[in-house]
Amino acid sequence: MRHLLLSVTAVTLLAGSSVGAPAPPMSAPTPAEARAFVAKAEKDLAEVSVYANKAEWVYETDITSDTSDLTAKAGAEQTEMATRYAKQAARFDHVKVDDVTRRKLLLLKIGLVLPSPDRPGAAKEMGDIEARMGTLYATGAVTIDGKTLHLEDLEDELAKTRDPAKAKEIWEKWRRVSPPMKADYAKLTALANEGSRGIGFKDTGALWRAGYDMTPDQFAALSDKLWGQVEPFYTNLHCYVRTRLNAKYGDVVQPRTGPIRADLLGNMWAQEWGNIYDVVAPANSPGMGYDLTQQLVAHGYDAPKMVKTAENFYISLGFDPWPKTFWDRSLITRPRDREVQCHASAWDVDNKDDIRLKACIHVNADDFFTVHHELGHNLYQRAYAPQPFLFENGANDGFHEAIGDFAGLNALTPGYLKQLGLIDTVPGPDADIPYLLRQAMDGIAFLPFGLLVDKWRWEVFSGQVTPEHYNDAWWALVLQYQGMVPPGPRPADAFDPGAKNHIATSVPYARYFLARIYEYQFYRAACRQAGWKGPLNRCSVYGDKAVGAKFNKLLAMGQSKPWPEALEAFTGEKDIDASAIADYFAPLNAWLTVQNKGQQCGWKS
Ligand code: X8Z
Ligand code: ZN
Secondary structure (H helix, E strand, O other): OOOOEOOOOOOOOOOOOOOOOOOOOOOOOOHHHHHHHHHHHHHHHHHHHHHHHHHHHHHHOOOOHHHHHHHHHHHHHHHHHHHHHHHHHHHHOOOOOOHHHHHHHHHHHHOEOOOOOOOOOHHHHHHHHHHHHHHHHHHOEEEEOOEEEEHHHHHHHHHHOOOHHHHHHHHHHHHHHOHHHHHHHHHHHHHHHHHHHHOOOOOHHHHHHOOOOOOHHHHHHHHHHHHHHHHHHHHHHHHHHHHHHHHHHOOOOOOOOOOEEHHHOOOOOOOOOHHHHHHHOOOOOOOOOOOHHHHHHHOOOOHHHHHHHHHHHHHHOOOOOOOHHHHHHOEOOOOOOOOOOOOOEEEEOOOOOOEEEEOOOOOOHHHHHHHHHHHHHHHHHHHOOOOOHHHOOOOOHHHHHHHHHHHHHHHOOHHHHHHOOOOOOOOOHHHHHHHHHHHHHHHOOHHHHHHHHHHHHHHHHHOOOOHHHHHHHHHHHHHHHHOEEOOOOOOOOOOHHHHOHHHHOOOOOHHHHHHHHHHHHHHHHHHHHOOOOOOHHHOOOOOOHHHHHHHHHHHHOOOOOOHHHHHHHHHOOOOOOOHHHHHHHHHHHHHHHHHOOOOOOOOOO
């Protein structure tokens, strides 16, 4: 699933605003010409996508210099073609066409992630750079205590260790993978910007922000508004977690005030903190009552069983079982005999039913959630497969990420885990705050990270941040949004953004920030439909076929309509709305406020 196409929504709002209109031609093209152009582009792009997907799949599941060359070449052909069609689509800006054609013309213009300059060889150069950076990231390995470890093993170690010196070592060593990417990253940025200007955008950041049914500036403002709504929750959680880290590690390791040391949160990027739940679990309380990782291991779960369990959740809502080819072709554990790109992804290779999962699953709570997340992508891909190629995508990219997160939210409830036989008893009401805290350590903690990754790229693409300042600008954003600092001074050649998959592999990230908000909107709507009356955090719609049928309405639309219409089809709501996540966590937020009494919350001096 090469991320060629951004998902897009607006038909009318963007046209003529961010996309520059060319001078009127001598004789204006006709609507029939516009339709023929779209039909040809759609057919050609669909064809090349299958070939590029296959090349990318072979590369990601068997990284060699040959597979890397082949995917770079296929990707370059795809990019060249898509950039050409994006440019040509502007010819029809002033032609009166039907709504479907107008929308497809827009999607052609704003669907690329990294457009290429026209110059011969430029697309290939970009493909080569992408393959080089992707390979450095995927094959990155580090020696700890004499053992060579890949990223997912380092993540496991960092999740488990409670020794700050060890955490610092793991955290710093992983970041040695990225300095060699820096020059390539700068070059790729310049090339993509040149390509983006060629199709009428001021830079690639503006192109990325154009995919949300509003202008790029409006999207930047919307992100800030949503962040403003959730920031108080985050600051409350940050404050509480900092106090507990201080209590555990002392003032030298983690001061009582100011930012948190980024390697102490049990996650390589401090993006989700659930792995250190034991450090922050409420004192004098019975707690959550179980540890999901331990339960999965104790019940003999392995990678196939994790995937089957997620599939079963979707089947229970009335969806079809995944096709046999999924089980034959997916890669779900790290092979011993070759290098692979382990970062989890869900694929739709032929735009029909050749859906696949690529992941290196470990039996733990994180990956239990991740398999639901990934199969959510597959669910969407199958549901919109009957749409024409240009509409085969999420209503926007945040929707694509939110489908499986919504399922995962149900699948983590104790009531459901009991139905699975993973726990024996459903803990009583005393367990609600501990449960919500565990959920917030992932869901709320993620929000600032979800925002800052693309804030950084927007600054880089706009030229506001130049290569000499890449790393400082990254840490300035981490401090501003996450309230964190590195465990020690960073080396002069550090390129810490490149130590995150989505930067090394050029996958836009604002989608995950949006998804965290949509996820709770979907969940609240589903629970209302199911007639759930108890605390929101205990609701699971497992087995509810009526909810599944209604959800399918959203899914089957793909990106044929602006995203508010897809949202409305399932939730009845027309706008993205942080009140659902606020509702879900309200009892915890009140509890945190009490816990934080007397603390100097926040980190700004
Ligand atoms: O990249 C992913 C998924 C694949 S779309 C595993 N996620 C983000 C990340 O790992 O950084 C899911 C949560 C955020
Ligand atoms: Zn995803």
